[in-house]
Amino acid sequence: MTATTLFDKLLQSHQIKQFDDGSSLVLIDRVMLHERTGALALANLVADKRSIVEPAAVFCTIDHIADTSPGRPMQTRMPGGEVFIEAMRKQTTDLGLTLFDIDDPRQGIVHVIAPELGIAQPGITLVCPDSHTCTLGGLGALAWGIGSTDCEHALATKTLRVKALKQLRINLSGTQPPWLTAKDIILHLIATHSASRAVGHVIEFCGPVIESMEIEQRLTLCNMGVEMGAFTALIAPDQKTVDYVLGRPYAPANNTNEATQHWLGLATDDGAKFDSEIDMDVSALAPAVTWGTSPEHAVGIDEAIPAPIKANGDSDPTRLAALAYMDVAAGQKLTDLAIDTAYIGSCTNARLSDLRRAALILKNNKVASGVKAICVPGSTQVKTQAEAEGLDQVFMEAGFEWNESGCAMCFYAGGDSFGDQERVISSTNRNFEGRQGPGSKTHLASPETVALSAINGTISDLRLHFSNVG
Amino acid sequence: MKGITRHSGKAVLMLTDNINTDQIIPSREMKSVSKVGLADGLFANLRYLDASTGGRTPDPQFVLNKPTAKGASILIAKSNFGCGSSREHAVWALHEYGFRIIIATSYGSIFFDNCINNGILPIVLDQGTIARLTDAVNADTELVVDLQHCHLSAEHLKIKFNLNEDKRQMLLEGSNAIDLTLKHKQAIDQFLVHDKTARPWVYDLSAANSNNPTTKLHHPTCQESQS
């Protein structure tokens, strides 16, 4: 038998038909929807007089524009946003779909609740009209973001057409220093290999660093696969994954031995071929922060912002524009930059383990004066559990706002935004122009780096903190 | 959806890498649960000086606001066009504005599929070819795109391009992907029957749904994973 990859196995176990051009018709096991794009997919479906093949396998939440202020109402602060929320409520009722509404204890950012509730599982296919669905590859699910029309297709046929894809293996080796997080690793990877390196590819992350990595960090890593251009990202399920998944509300309750066996058998066979491979030793990596307006504009915290020059020596207009927009200069160090706001939130870095690590840094410290700091837990459950552990107190005593769960200020639509042109250090995944509000200057970083920068008032090197506390 | 067989039109150049769907249509411009009424918000943050406050004062510097860009239906960009958010609104807005053809060296993968689903032809050309093309076109050049034969021509240039055959057919005929897939309904049903015995746990959704959600939310490994 030929050696096959994790992706091959996931594809083959869902492949209904293969077409001459190498594309496949694949079975879709789960669909997740949020109000911002899902309501529209449902509206189109109804307008086209189609019905949903398996309504029980469709899960909906209200996350993108939900108000995140403490004690929030059941609405949004986004002007005109109510129509999305109301449409979601009406359609899920009409169609008999599971909805985790704003006041539901299961509510949260779609890619945070999918693993948390056991909806995302190893070995399944899962789609959602949202680009960061690739997050769920961290559990060994073949999960990817789609548009609304393809979403309608998945609902009405329980299948999707997947084009032939190339496979890229990213092997992470070395010893992961205590300050180095999955966020730093993925930012380094994108900066080194570009935001378009993985276009047309499925990424598989593997190697010793992955084996010892906690599940929630694996989710962070895969979350940003799409920022490298990938169709999706994957990590082979192992015993850690099995332990993480089983017991959750929508995880298998019967046939768990068979399921476990199936999951553990998905790992890439020895000798399986990839179209290309990247090796990265993480031992010497510094915490990473972005300086520009694409996730590929990242540097190690102690490096200077690079000159806007292409490999062939020509000046690079995209980078020149990014420097101007961010009001930074080539040669400058990020640690010299004062910040206005610090944000811990999003599907990238607002799970319980993220908040715990940030809290370790915030404990007995205060946010620098003049800095606004906000924490938005990734789900209502994360928030509740964090509160049970007293993390909310740590955040609030340090001077952070402690908000309700949602996408909120990760992107500018929830009715909140940072002040005009503010410099934000953010645990999110996109630093596009205006992503977090008009003129917002977003520097992507790990939640730990965000926490420390909030305390210092300037973008800060986490390693100094670690050497101080020993 | 109307098919595209042959299209001729003027091109505008947006020669930067990584133009993302947030730029194509900012989230704020997606105001209703609808695919229409989006053209006004196309490239809003670049197109209007006061977009952030909902204003509509054209920025004369922006390419679409130049008088020569009027009526353009072909957009030429560089790499990774349409990366970022999955919002199909980006494609709907481009289409409603009048764009039918996009030319770039690569695309965001969701965006590419969204184009095919909505009657926009995304052409992939290499960097050198795009450079030759952009050298050849000026404000008044009519580009002619022939999807029957997969070539485009401008002035004295004639360029071949490739597109997956099924996608080409879909665009030519303006057909609906769901209807095409439903032709395989029998194969899908057979697969499902087999799969339900092969992976029964995937279909076992009733138990969780009937339980009280709140009691089962907290999971032991959340506590263990403290680092």
Ligand code: SF4
């Ligand atoms: S947290 Fe941000 S990136 Fe994640 S799903 Fe929400 S808006 Fe998208």
